[in-house]
Ligand SMILES: Cc1cc2nc3c(=O)[nH]c(=O)nc-3n(C[C@H](O)[C@H](O)[C@H](O)COP(=O)(O)O)c2cc1C
């Protein structure tokens with residue numbers, strides 16, 4: 143990777159990265175990219191987040207869903223681990239708690255493929271600083 | 275894409291479940307089916323909304339109506355009125371307790387603004403192992419800005435103006451500390467990140483390093499520029515393997531991008547960061563002990579002054595800050611000192627991350643503006659006490675803190691109010707206790723921890739805490755008298771006054787605060803030889819309640835010492851002289867025929 147040599151470089155990079163990341167969030171074709179984030183902090187992993195992550199990476203491709211599966215840090219819901227966040231193109235993200243492999247399968251079949259909410263949503267109860 | 279026009283989200287969390295939310299869910303599904311709406315309206319069970327006190331909860335999507343205290347029979351109205359006619363069922367809407375008005379859109383509920391994520395802004399959002407995602411989220415922008423647009427003095431002033439206070443426990447103003455280190459003349463200075471996190475029940479720092487390691491790296495580099503240091507050290511306990519791994523990955527990526535190392539962003543500023551491992555002793559979190567430990571000596575505290583800012587690592591000026599303190603830094607530059615200072619209370623600015631644990635429904639990591647009350651944290655965000663039990667106390671500040679009670683619930687939390695109530699902010703562990711917790715045992719638990727963790731250097735701490743533990747032990751076994759209670763208090767005062775470091779100076783706090791707030795409980799142990807919470811084994815008795823016993827023999831079959839006698843279908847009897855108080859009989863009896871007293 144090339145070095146970031148100046149603040150101007152960094153700003154340019156940020157813009158490019160932001161647009162490529164938002165591109166994958168709001169893909170032009172709605173049947174396009176789905177984004178799945180798996181909370182992989184210590185307590186998530188301890189309750190099985192790794193298996194869930196593997197299930198998503200393996201199965202979404204197999205089932206022809208164009209998706210990006212990434213890991214992330216603590217979402218704050220230790221009591222409901224493993225937790226995942228699913229963002230369908232152009233929609234608000236939805237967080238699911240207590241996701242095991244069976245639940246993950248249901249989420250793929252019902253929510254990701256058909257946009258039908260399934261049981262186990264975790265309501266978000268915080269505000270973020272708006273990132274302008 | 276969804277074929278449903280409307281969703282009804284019904285809380286299926288433990289709290290709401292206890293108040294018949296499952297019946298409500300069934301009724302709503304049935305109503306929807308009866309009205310032939312199954313294809314258009316979907317009824318879903320969700321996790322806890324954190325609002326259990328007002329449960330069961332129903333939320334409608336897409337119009338965000340929030341119904342509270344919904345009973346199973348309300349299903350008819352919700353479907354008939356809201357779903358079919360599009361009219362909100364007014365009597366079920368949430369009433370704001372402060373403004374006394376009915377709130378119809380959940381986006382307007384104060385409840386949803388209770389948590390604000392500043393230090394945790396990227397945790398759970400970005401991939402911690404990908405520097406690109408951090409950069410896309412404004413990462414390293416603050417560093418760039420500081421290096422190119424500000425002198426060290428100006429940059430330090432921003433932190434002073436923000437009012438940020440150290441999140442490691444003491445709450446010392448971060449900018450003031452930076453300024454002291456900046457002004458000391460020296461050929462070499464150091465930046466240290468304290469990631470020791472030894473408090474029982476605390477995991478904030480670990481989560482930040484696991485979820486957003488770059489924010490700490492960026493802040494350390496900024497600090498280096500401000501005070502004139504080109505070297506940073508992260509002191510982290512070896513028991514945090516995942517945090518260490520993610521930190522290492524982040525350090526490598528930052529070096530690769532030239533955001534660490536020589537001539538950062540072409541400004542001529544150099545900065546490197548190394549990791550140092552601690553063996554996980556609580557006292558090593560104390561800054562002087564931490565520095566000794568990094569130098570390869572025993573992790574023992576030494577007297578201050580000199581402060582680390584004057585003579586720290588290898589005798590050089592060193593600025594020590596906590597992980598969470600650092601995590602706040604980049605935002606302060608990106609959004610401005612004024613923005614930061616506008617959040618929180620007069621003397622405690624910004625937010626605080628708490629690790630909520632214990633007998634609470636929503637165990638987890640939360641971040642709230644300073645000034646939020648304990649009640650809001652425990653009952654709204656934390657979703658209240660598990661299994662519908664009664665709240666008894668909340669322990670904050672770990673072994674340096676104390677137990678607060680019902681009467682403190684409406685105190686706005688900040689550094690100073692917690693100290694005024696006899697506890698401490700500490701690093702942010704918050705352990706919630708219910709009616710089944712015995713306060714004498716709680717104090718004993720913390721003293722046991724302190725005795726284990728004392729470095730042993732000074733007598734009041736080494737010997738005094740051991741004696742405190744023994745006194746508590748005697749009381750919990752029912753052998754205490756008023757003389758022991760007096761000794762507890764006196765000895766506590768002496769230890770506080772005469773210990774060298776913060777560990778000894780605060781170790782009696784759990785004892786003093788439980789004595790202040792739960793004096794009755796100490797008295798019951800001493801005078802009546804009773805443990806009101808039924809926790810102190812020596813003081814409880816398991817007995818058969820004759821009226822209820824049906825003679826099923828379950829207790830006798832499960833008693834590990836065979837001290838229960840009785841024929842089938844006849845009343846059973848426990849031989850108290852043999853009973854080891856394991857509680858097995860109590861657990862097994864299905865007829866409420868075993869009592870604990
Ligand atoms: C016994 C004891 C243990 C401590 N443990 C920690 C710790 O685990 N993490 C921490 O950041 N500070 C800990 N501190 C506080 C540090 O000494 C120091 O004040 C702090 O790291 C400074 O950073 P801050 O100003 O950003 O909070 C401890 C203090 C004492 C007396």
Ligand code: SF4
Pocket residue numbers: 557574575727728729730731732733735736773774775776777778779
């Ligand atoms: S107060 Fe306790 S931990 Fe601190 S230096 Fe003395 S003996 Fe060691």
Ligand code: SF4
Pocket residue numbers: 818822823824825826827828829830846862863864865866867868
């Ligand atoms: S288990 Fe309960 S009901 Fe059965 S014999 Fe024992 S005390 Fe009686």
Ligand code: SF4
Pocket residue numbers: 816829832833834835836837838848852853854855856857858859860
């Ligand atoms: S408490 Fe344990 S030892 Fe005592 S009677 Fe019950 S089962 Fe037996």
Ligand code: FES
Pocket residue numbers: 181183184185186216217218219220221223481638639
């Ligand atoms: S560590 Fe579990 S959600 Fe935070």
Ligand code: FES
Pocket residue numbers: 285286287288289290291321322323324325326327329330331635657
């Ligand atoms: S269990 Fe329903 S709001 Fe908490």
